Amino acid sequence: MNLLEFRNVRAAYDRIDVLFGIDLEVPAGSVVALLGPNGAGKTTTLRVAAGLHPTTSGDVLVAGRRVNGTAPEELARRGLCLIPEGRGIFPNLSVRENLRMMTYSGVSLSAVEDESYQRFPRLKERRRQLAGTLSGGEQQMLAMARGLATHPALLLLDELSMGLAPIIVEELYAIVAQVAREGVSILVVEQFASTVLGVADLAAVLVHGRVARVGTPAELQDELSKAYLGG
Amino acid sequence: MIEHPERIDQFKNDIAAMQVRDPASGRDRLFARGGLTLMIIGVIVGIVGYTLSNQTTNPLAQTDAVIVALIGISVSIIGAALFLRGSLAAFLRFWLARFIYEQKAQTDRVVDRLGS
Numbered sequence: 596m597n598l599l600e601f602r603n604v605r606a607a608y609d610r611i612d613v614l615f616g617i618d619l620e621v622p623a624g625s626v627v628a629l630l631g632p633n634g635a636g637k638t639t640t641l642r643v644a645a646g647l648h649p650t651t652s653g654d655v656l657v658a659g660r661r662v663n664g665t666a667p668e669e670l671a672r673r674g675l676c677l678i679p680e681g682r683g684i685f686p687n688l689s690v691r692e693n694l695r696m697m698t699y700s701g702v703s704l705s706a707v708e709d710e711s712y713q714r715f716p717r718l719k720e721r722r723r724q725l726a727g728t729l730s731g732g733e734q735q736m737l738a739m740a741r742g743l744a745t746h747p748a749l750l751l752l753d754e755l756s757m758g759l760a761p762i763i764v765e766e767l768y769a770i771v772a773q774v775a776r777e778g779v780s781i782l783v784v785e786q787f788a789s790t791v792l793g794v795a796d797l798a799a800v801l802v803h804g805r806v807a808r809v810g811t812p813a814e815l816q817d818e819l820s821k822a823y824l825g826g
Numbered sequence: 827m828i829e830h831p832e833r834i835d836q837f838k839n840d841i842a843a844m845q846v847r848d849p850a851s852g853r854d855r856l857f858a859r860g861g862l863t864l865m866i867i868g869v870i871v872g873i874v875g876y877t878l879s880n881q882t883t884n885p886l887a888q889t890d891a892v893i894v895a896l897i898g899i900s901v902s903i904i905g906a907a908l909f910l911r912g913s914l915a916a917f918l919r920f921w922l923a924r925f926i927y928e929q930k931a932q933t934d935r936v937v938d939r940l941g942s
Contacts, residue, residue: 658841748837
């Protein structure tokens with residue numbers, strides 16, 4: 596069964612069309628990479644899935660249910676989590692205080708901290724530090740820790756690698772792979788494909804608001820070259 | 827191999843049980859626009875009532891004009907309530923969440939200080 600499905604989804608910003616009828620499926624328990632050049636509509640696709648951006652036509656299905664127009668907080672409450680580009684942490688709060696923001700659902704702070712520090716030991720060392728003073732990789736870890744504290748069933752990751760050193764990106768994707776093994780379905784958007792293809796079960800190439808190709812990472816290498824380099 | 831398939835099942839059940847609002851109804855937007863329209867209409871009716879009362883020396887006609895103006899004010903108040911419901915509810919919810927968080931943080935700071 597698909598945990599997330601787009602059926603001929605179109606979306607626009609005012610009168611400017613961005614998505615031109617995309618079809619995409621995220622099977623339960625899998626990692627799907629959505630790749631493509633800048634401006635292809637990748638982030639908009641995630642925003643549509645999270646309920647943050649309306650569709651102009653087409654259907655968005657979550658766990659087989661059409662959810663067009665559902666408030667993002669309703670989807671989040673039930674287990675859909677978006678970690679946005681730029682991480683979305685509170686820079687003037689400490690790591691601990693950022694994690695405390697995830698206790699709104701009734702989970703104790705100690706439970707959130709235990710789980711987060713177990714997954715990201717470096718955050719424990721930085722727990723009293725202001726989030727804005729963390730390195731880019733640590734900020735991304737904090738964003739992921741905060742998202743995972745909600746125990747999502749469907750995780751949407753936007754440009755996880757943005758501005759990070761390759762070794763940190765590999766470290767983060769190792770955690771993504773572990774999270775996927777735990778049963779979380781993941782749709783990850785990336786502009787730079789090399790690392791994400793190592794953990795993805797499926798990949799789709801989005802070009803000019805259209806899904807140009809869907810396949811296994813191995814099948815898509817050629818398609819990616821064309822998407823990025825033309826021809 | 828998925829380690830915790832039960833989370834997926836729970837997610838499916840939660841989504842199935844969710845009340846999905848029909849996006850075509852756009853209720854919040856309707857409330858906001860309807861409320862704004864009623865506010866404007868109410869003010870106009872109030873001004874009309876005031877003008878009518880000024881144009882006559884007949885006390886009965888003036889009473890009627892005052893009633894018209896009062897209806898206008900009532901419509902404005904109802905419009906304002908609908909506008910608040912439609913446009914500011916989300917903002918106020920966010921403000922309330924932030925307020926609760928600040929209060930919690932302040933309480934913790936006080937408790938830490940008292941404990942040290």
